[in-house]
Amino acid sequence: MSSGMWTEKYRPQALDDIVNQRDIISRLKTFVTEKNIPHLLLVGPAGVGKTTSILALAQDLYGPSYRNFVLELNASDERGINVIRDKVKNYARTAAMASSVSFKIIIMDEADHLTGDAQHALRRTMEVYTKTARFCLIGNYSENIIDPIQSRCSVFRYGSLDEADIRDRLTLISEKENLQIVDEGLDALFQASGGDLRKAINMLQAASANGELVDDISVYSLLGSIRPDRVQTMIQLALDGKFLESREALRGILINQGMAPEDIIRITYREIMRHKSLTEQKKVRLSDIIGEVDYRLTQGARPEIQLSTLLGHLSLVGDETR
């Protein structure tokens, strides 16, 4: 029996095992006792237990064979309207057989990545198939979800986890796995994870892979040995005026890595906005430019050209700064 990734091994299996987000969990528990749930919309930062709590709810509701009653979709992988038309509708319209609960659950993770069209199609599906299916939408931001869907759902907002919560969890796992970990190690993991428990656990598992003591040095050397984010690298190359290199980096991301152009532009926007050495003024100007390129992506046929144009703008802005 293999134990796999610790995030899965130590994922709480029942609502009772979840220690934080107490208010939300107690509401979810009443749904289980009543054997009925409304459509749900769970929003909050990454790695705070949104998916975990809905999976735990499903296990409490359906028992060990819960997988047969749950359809997990990831909207960032399948974000178009066709997914809603085919997969979701067909799954939604069949009743849950051989279960004391009459409906099935459709989990749409990263629902804030669904296109507008897909969301509109979903709205109708949610209404028509209420008898046989409940939807649970999960996302980071509720702004990206259209109002008609929000109004059909009970919205739960997950807060970020306390440092103590994360440290407790990491300590618990370390004890069970017989790891040696010191306080500095826990501090470093918390800092590097930015409050994302999944990230923290993954890093703990990686940092302890060589079987030695986990301290701040081993955590930071782990971070150093992992390649920096490719989109960040691309942006920095462009800002440094190394246009050709940044275009090669773009090709690496688009072609080798196969990242969707929309995701590249989304991450670029995020990185520019929190860039340390760009002035506020430049950020406003770049927001306009990124917005235009984002729009052109939907209008043009060659994503690489459009994104390259963005790199051209970035290297010009960088040129003015130097």
Add this chain to the structure above:
Amino acid sequence: MTTPQLWTNRYRPKKREDFVGNEQAVEELEKWIKSWRKKPPKKRAAFLYGPPGIGKTSVAQVLAREHDYRLVEINASDTRNKGSIEETLGKAVKQNVTLFGQKRMVLLDEMDGLSGQQDRGGVSAVSKIIDQTTSPMILIANTIEENMQDRFRAILKKVKSIEFKPVSSAQIVSKLEFISEDQGIPVHPDVLMEIAMKSNGDLRSATNDLETIASGKKTVSPDDLTVIGRRDRLESTHNILNKIFTSRDFREARRTINQSMIKYDDLYEWIYENIPIVLDDPYERLEALEALSRADIYQKRARTNDYRLLKYFFDLMTGGIAFARKNSKGEGYRDQLNAAIMGAGFTPSLISTINVPEGIMVKPNRWLGKDKWAKLNTSLRGLGARWVYGKNVWMLPYYREPQAKWRFIRTYHARRRMKSVTRRLAAKTHTSSAKARNEILPLLRHMIRRNEGIYDDLSTWMLDAPKKKLDHLRYMTFAKKPRDFVSLENYSKYKQREMKKRIDNIAKETETDLRNIERWLADEKKNASWSK
């Protein structure tokens, strides 16, 4: 001692597993052949159409043999008029069993040779024969969807049309790889890719080109490509790019669209590739990129709305570029070249660079030593330069070939492997593929490369596919409705077949994933610190 044989014949598919590409079309044809078992089906002829060189005839031959038919081949372009078609074909179809009791199948090849003035009545003669035939007939035409309606209207309703599509470059490359291995002639991968790209999905012409280049040689290097006319194309493209990048005359730049030996989509890629190389000033570079960016949008609009919008696309991709250049000397390449030379630890006095018509000649002034030569060679190759044997110089062409397509082909297998790995990882950790790849995979890789125990544990974990009930598949929509069938019984049989197909597809996908994940794990093992 075997008699020499053309490679296209020698490597023609002999059995079903040899087919490259067009899996769906092959399946359709096979299904139609099977439908003849009891009695002749409604559609007594199958019509295979598509561009040349992608295996239409071979597929028919192989499937006929595998289903125990004796294939009677008739070449339509030999029997061109109504009378001769009725004579040869009529005879063949009336007797459905050969003297030795084997079933007959009739293959009418090169149907496109039929139309035209002197073949008046050719297609309608075939049409009549389809009505009478008691043997399965396979008709083949080198044509594409758009041209088909006019030429073959008379028969289209009576036949089962099956479209064959061009074979993907990646599939052609792997077939060519197989051939070169079988012949024992190592061929440089760049050459295989160039042949595949040039063939536009025509596997036969690719095989011919490979034979032209490679036969009788011990090894094949990129220099041998000149034989297949690559050189002319490159020279003409360089001239065109020169006009576009250096012209101060809009009309001259605009005219290049018609002078180009390559398609305008390819020319666009060439321009895009070379903008940052020719234009070193960030303002000018941006102006040129903006022109291409807007050109791209016009082209998309032209495709979706009206082709008259295409002229703006042409204007922007030629004139827009011509006027972007103001101060740039167009020496971006030279700067890069100098950087590469300095980066490899050489002073300019050791290496001389000379402008010649084809590009920049890079000449070592004295013997560099093997290691230093290799170092410089790597960085110059990165720029697109090639070492010219005999002359002992590097040649760096002024314009670089578009790289994106090549990268796409080169990474084909790696990408498919990665897709399987991230899909599995995403399903196992309840995240998106993007997150699995960007956030989890680097950490996973870190652990399995450092610790054999963790490698063993996590590889078992990765290979264990989550099992799910597939009963919701039954409720998926079906393409055909009950009214398309004579009885409800047939409809439910159809649904069962479709269901089975879907479940089989899922099983196949799982199997591919498994294979890809195994390969990935094996690669990781090779790179692991504990296995060294």
